[in-house]
Amino acid sequence: MRKTLLSIFVVFLIGLSGCASKQASTVESSKKVVVWHWLTDRQDTFLELAKMYKEKTGVDVVFELYAPSDIYSQKVRAAAQTDTLPDIYGILAEKKDFSSFIKAGHVANLTSYMEQNNNEWKDAFFIKALEVNIFESGNEFGVTPGIYGAPLDVMNIQMLYNKSLFKKAGLDPENPPATWEEFLEAGNKLKAAGIRGMVSGWGEIWLIGCFAYDYAFNIMGEDKVIATLRGDVPYTDPDWVTVFRLFEDMRDNNLLASGIVTMVNKVAEQAFANERAAFGFNGSWGVNVYYGMNPNLDYGVMLPPAYSSKYPMRVLGGPGGSFMVNNKSSNREKAIEFLRWFTSKNQQAYLAKETRNLPANKESLSVIPPILSHFADDMDGTYHWNNLPVVEKPQVTEMFSKGIQAIIIGEKTPEEVASEVQALKERL
Amino acid sequence: MENPIYYRVKKIFSSMFLQMFLVGVAATCIFPLLWMFGSSLKTQSTVFSDMSLFPKNPHWENYYIAWTKGEFGVYFFNSVFYTAVTVVCIVIFTSMAAYGISRLRMPGKNIIFYAFLAAMMIPIPGAFVALYAILINLGFINPGTGVDLLDNVIKRLGYILPQINQGLSLGIFMLKTFFDKIPKDLEDSARIDGCGKFGVYWHIALPLAKPAIAVIVIINVLYVWNEYLLAMLILTDKSLMPLQRGLMVFQGAHMTQYPLLMSGITITVIPIILVYLFMQRQIITGITAGMAKG
Structure with missing residues (x-):
């Protein structure tokens, strides 16, 4: 009995001290x-x-x-x-x-x-x-x-398109749609070729809001967006109704994959990486994700096709x-x-090359993978909600995005959503 | 009066229905494990496209990659050690404390018991910052003795002690209810045979509480084996980390290497399944006895 206890004690001591690390402890x-x-x-x-x-x-x-x-x-x-x-x-x-x-x-x-x-x-x-x-x-x-x-590093969120599926649908993979009309036309061509349109994590409401804000900046400009956040311009303004109507347009022109309103981004990434959709709306982090899932994926990056030529197309981005x-x-x-x-430049380029993330050092752009370079090209024109002088109330943001989901599934009209969002903003 | 055939048919059908229901429940429990195993043999690209349960071209090398890339060798030893020491200590301390509270006369024992019950309401993650501060002040996180071996001993103790503490409340609660039910006559006859207080605990109470101890063992084995958050908070040296640290290597913020992760999870799950298989009779007895008493 004593011998057994002694052996257990010895094993315990060896275990406690076992695998003595040569790696120095951290803080000391x-x-x-x-x-x-x-x-x-x-x-x-x-x-x-x-x-x-x-x-x-x-x-x-x-x-x-x-x-x-x-x-x-x-x-x-x-x-x-x-x-x-x-x-x-x-x-x-x-x-x-x-x-x-x-x-x-x-x-x-x-x-x-x-x-x-x-x-x-x-x-x-x-x-x-x-x-x-x-x-x-x-x-x-x-x-x-x-x-x-x-x-x-930095990130921004843009549109991605599958070049192979573009070819199958008779679209030019080197000239993706640049205007809203071209975008809608592409949707119908893809439908005719039996190819799904766009996937994105629009079940996660922040991504759907991000897409809408990109177009708000394009249609009405930054000042009017900020004025809306301040409460000086209502969401029932025709420009905002136009933003909401874009989602109706996309739905009616077969651009949205079925189930997009409940899709989480990981599922959307899988679908795009496995060539089950022609368009994706995702962040620059997706480059690494797609590479992991399908290293041979042939795709390009594009800004969301502009609706208006009055203001530049801007995308959400930041650190x-x-x-x-x-x-x-x-x-x-x-x-x-x-x-x-x-x-510094070389280390950031190395990091970007190995991890396929967008580096924070702009001097390293010349030596990073081309697909990341495309993302980086539009970095200076990005916006971020946290850097706007006014921040929208979370309840309004939630209703805004959920309203868009309701438009996509045909539950509500753009006008109804605009009125509801405005009514909530006024109530709060 | 109804025909006996009616009863027989009724019995057969109800038994069939029950069996089918149980097979269904069992299938829902086993399916995730099979899916995990099947996924562990696929590649990163086929894991999302090949929907078969077992791939045509299994990639057994995933297990080797997971073991080496996740550095499972060191972590496996650590987890076995932490689990064994913590669970043994919990069983010893809880059984002694529960026996003392249940059978010995001492002032304030109910207050102590209720204090332990109250402690069950505080999960470790809720006390992380306070725990970290205490362990730092007690010198368990950065001992700085200058002797690597001694530093490691102290750091490991810093990880083991809070987990023992975490397991005490439930163990004491479960065992006290068992010890309360032991007839006093049994103790008296043991005393007549010459047993002291410790002898009664060791030779009479402890063997009778085996089913409850089995439940305590499995609950704590599961908890300690799967523990990860406390290790991340307390341990700074990679070589002291438990097995769950190895799994983390395969999960990025945006990207997860599913086949390797599934291989790693399969490796980590095997010991737990073995523990359950070896102890299932006691566990079932313990749980059903607890339910009957409860």
Whole structure:
């Protein structure tokens, strides 16, 4: 009995100490730059880049992956409260929460580093990517003005079209529809060839709202959109009714795949990747998704075909993830140097090539895969709801998108939806 | 009075209906496992286009890739270790505590019992930040002793202790109800035979509570084996992570490698199925006994 107990105890001790790691623990080591992140699909590439940096500078960088993003966020919050944040990390939160990290002294102000050598570091980024990390003077959060993070990537949402299916339907794969009329005509040709039209995650209401806003910008311009959000222009305005009517047009011209109003984006991505639809409406992240599902997929990227020539067609876009430097870290300067190197042209191009995401560094566009380049071409003209001076109330946004779903399934007319959305806005 | 043939036919039909219903329920339970296994043998492109349950060209190499890419070797050992230690500790501590609360005379024992019951209402994820702060202050997250071996021991304990704590409440609750039902005469006769308090617990109470212990074991094995969030919060060293960390490698924010993920899940599910198969008799007895008492 005693021998058995002793053996169990020995096994227990071996287990406790087993697999002693050569990898230094994270926060306590001052010789290494420790990075916490949540980007599972980029871990291997991050490790490669860390290896390159070690060869170049002799500095060890340890990337520690904590996913999914919600548990990552909890870990970062817990570490902030106990002053155990790593040297570099990302904050996945609204600007208000981000500001509380800054005010607690957890985020280094990178402005002086960004502006060195005539804004060399700052100007390398798409301004849209940097915007989210900038606090202007007089900001509502009371944060000292400055740049508090370096963006890793950007994204925008555009239309995709399958070149093989275009050929089958007698459409020109090198000249996708550029106007609304051409788009509707393409829908009928696809129908005649027995090919499904467009798939998108319009069951997730934000994507359907995004498509509608793209056209709102095209039909009435940014000022009128903002005026609507402010309440100065009603949703019953003829321009908004026109926006709603576009969905009726698409439905009547066979452009929408059946079930699109309940489709989640993962299903839409599968359908497009497996050539079961000619058009997709998806973000630049889809490039990597499609590659994973069907590496031979022959497709192109296009802006949603313009309805009006009065205003430019704009698409939703903005920053992806960003990294911040821990202001209290004893490795602060080393961390900033690494982040500068990490976000420079060659490293961003490498990251884009390996992970097929749109880089935040615009200088790297010349060396990234062509399909990503197409997405990047329209980055400067993007808009983002969070960067508009006024934000619509969530209840109105929800009714707006659900109203469009109702139009697509023929439950309501564009006029009815416009009136209902306006009535709700006035009530709130 | 009705014809006996009527009763026989009725019995046959009702039994047939019941059997069909049970076969249907069993099929709904087994189908996801079969689908998971079938998907684990497909490729990333065929997983969405090949709708067969078992592919014509199975890719068995997915298991090798999942095992190596997910670094399952280290994680598997860790999970087995964490599960074994946590469950053994839970069984020992809960049985002792439940026996003490049920059979021993001590002031305030009901308050202690209700305090444990109240603790059942607090899920670990709800206390993450507080738990992290406590473990940091106790030196379980960054021990910094300078000795790797000792650091690892402390970090592993930092992961095991909260899980033992999590399992105590339910275990004590279940075992106390079992110990309450043990006739006092049994204890008295054990005492006459020379057993002390610990002897009665060890030789009489514990063997009688086997069905309840089996239920506690399976519940906690499932919980600890599938635990992931606490590991992500507490552990920083990859080599100390449990098996679920390996699965995460195959899931990106936008992209999931389904065949590899399914291979990984199949690997992680096998030990759980084995535990259930070995203990199913006790588990069923424990659950039905608990229901009868409840």
